[in-house]
Amino acid sequence: MSNSITIKKKINSFNKKIEVSGDKSLSIRWILFSSLANGKSESKNLLKSEDVLAAINAIKKLGIKSEFKKDKCIIYGRGIDGYKYKKNITINAKNSGTLGRLILGLLINAENKIKIIGDKSLSKRDFKRVTKPLEKFGASFKLKNKKFLPLEIQGSKFLKPISYFEKKGSAQCKSSIIFAGLRANGTTFIKAKKSRNHTEILCRYLNLPIKLKSKKKYDYIEIKKAKKIKPLNYNIPSDISSSAFFIVLTLLSKNSQMTIKNVNINPSRTGVIDILNMMGSKITFSNIKKYKGEKIADIKIKSVNNFKSINCPTNLNSSAIDEFLIIFLIAARAKGISKFKDLSELNHKESPRLDWGAKILNSMGVKTIKTNNSIQIFGNPNLNIKKKIIIKNYLKDHRVFMTSVIAALTFGGKWKIYDKDSINSSFPNFLKLIKNLNENN
Numbered sequence: 001m002s003n004s005i006t007i008k009k010k011i012n013s014f015n016k017k018i019e020v021s022g023d024k025s026l027s028i029r030w031i032l033f034s035s036l037a038n039g040k041s042e043s044k045n046l047l048k049s050e051d052v053l054a055a056i057n058a059i060k061k062l063g064i065k066s067e068f069k070k071d072k073c074i075i076y077g078r079g080i081d082g083y084k085y086k087k088n089i090t091i092n093a094k095n096s097g098t099l100g101r102l103i104l105g106l107l108i109n110a111e112n113k114i115k116i117i118g119d120k121s122l123s124k125r126d127f128k129r130v131t132k133p134l135e136k137f138g139a140s141f142k143l144k145n146k147k148f149l150p151l152e153i154q155g156s157k158f159l160k161p162i163s164y165f166e167k168k169g170s171a172q173c174k175s176s177i178i179f180a181g182l183r184a185n186g187t188t189f190i191k192a193k194k195s196r197n198h199t200e201i202l203c204r205y206l207n208l209p210i211k212l213k214s215k216k217k218y219d220y221i222e223i224k225k226a227k228k229i230k231p232l233n234y235n236i237p238s239d240i241s242s243s244a245f246f247i248v249l250t251l252l253s254k255n256s257q258m259t260i261k262n263v264n265i266n267p268s269r270t271g272v273i274d275i276l277n278m279m280g281s282k283i284t285f286s287n288i289k290k291y292k293g294e295k296i297a298d299i300k301i302k303s304v305n306n307f308k309s310i311n312c313p314t315n316l317n318s319s320a321i322d323e324f325l326i327i328f329l330i331a332a333r334a335k336g337i338s339k340f341k342d343l344s345e346l347n348h349k350e351s352p353r354l355d356w357g358a359k360i361l362n363s364m365g366v367k368t369i370k371t372n373n374s375i376q377i378f379g380n381p382n383l384n385i386k387k388k389i390i391i392k393n394y395l396k397d398h399r400v401f402m403t404s405v406i407a408a409l410t411f412g413g414k415w416k417i418y419d420k421d422s423i424n425s426s427f428p429n430f431l432k433l434i435k436n437l438n439e440n441n
């Protein structure tokens with residue numbers, strides 16, 4: 001079967017209610033917390049993607065059983081000290097930075113060396129950002145070229161707490177240290193630039209010894225050694241990062257509307273909505289509910305004819321960090337020059353995404369000025385692509401693939417986009433949902 005898709009036609013108008021798959025960040029965190037709980041935890045709507053299945057396999061290697069029953073996933077936790085650290089364990093984090101980094105925090109008490117490997121994309125990403133602070137707890141590491149996977153972790157019995165300043169706005173770094181803090185004797189202090197806060201919310205829901213103080217720019221977290229974790233039954237809400245592709249598809253399509261049901265709208269994730277609304281959209285939330293500390297709603301979107309350019313406030317960067325590629329497509333349609341700054345983290349994702357954002361836009365005929373950490377996009381409200389565009393060799397970054405599909409369906413042109421299996425890491429039914437929109441009109 002071919003691993004590329006060809007798109008030659010814009011999508012027709014649609015008016016649909018859809019549901020996208022479960023939130024990836026919450027799915028992986030549910031697995032890790034449940035693996036430490038005493039007894040049986042159940043989830044519904046767990047994202048069944050490669051990143052999440054890699055997390056299930058990782059805990060299996062550590063002696064934690066799980067099973068899928070219809071729409072449920074069940075994990076049989078063996079308590080906070082229940083991991084079986086056999087000799088020569090290798091954990092394959094595949095494409096998942098979240099799994100690879102978060103789990104290291106839990107492995108700092110490993111009695112034997114554990115090897116962490118990943119796919120080609122993950123093997124190009126910086127792991128020193130987590131191993132450096134984790135070393136201070138007392139664990140030791142060996143990394144390829146001092147920074148990359150494969151790495152080896154050797155835990156310690158004598159774990160001391162640390163004080164850590166997280167400056168990048170990385171929830172993966174912050175969460176890894178929170179997990180390690182649950183194992184160390186004493187109080188771990190974290191000052192963290194704002195980033196998604198699902199780990200903290202789950203710690204609080206589980207009554208773990210965490211104290212949180214939120215200031216304008218930074219979060220202050222204190223975490224103590226946990227003695228016991230109760231089982232965590234959880235209905236995973238839908239993923240706003242997956243929803244973002246359908247939000248932008250609707251905004252850019254003619255005379256269309258969409259409702260996306262039951263999406264996690266945690267304010268540390270909704271930067272995409274703020275940015276798109278600043279650019280002239282009117283995206284609204286309805287049926288807003290609280291669920292175990294998270295916020296959930298239906299998202300309503302309508303096509304927009306005239307977009308404004310934006311000078312994107314950098315304080316929205318972390319809450320929209322996974323959505324910039326798709327936001328850039330709105331900037332391509334907007335009147336004027338849009339500016340996005342302070343985005344060096346984008347080049348640390350599954351692919352160098354700032355570079356790929358510029359590449360996709362340039363191949364569409366959109367002018368950009370890019371530096372290491374910023375991009376200016378010269379929008380064209382009348383852009384209508386006629387030429388052939390090929391997208392390949394992008395390290396199978398799922399978000400590059402999905403952004404290209406949305407661009408093809410809304411700007412025209414004849415696109416050939418390689419590596420469609422990239423969607424399996426975060427959103428396996430993405431193309432099926434697109435097909436349903438196209439067919440039932």
Ligand code: S3P
Binds near residue numbers: 098169170171175
């Ligand atoms: C994630 C954090 C973000 C994000 C990633 C998921 C998480 O990464 O890009 O897709 O679940 O904690 P960083 O922490 O590296 O910013």
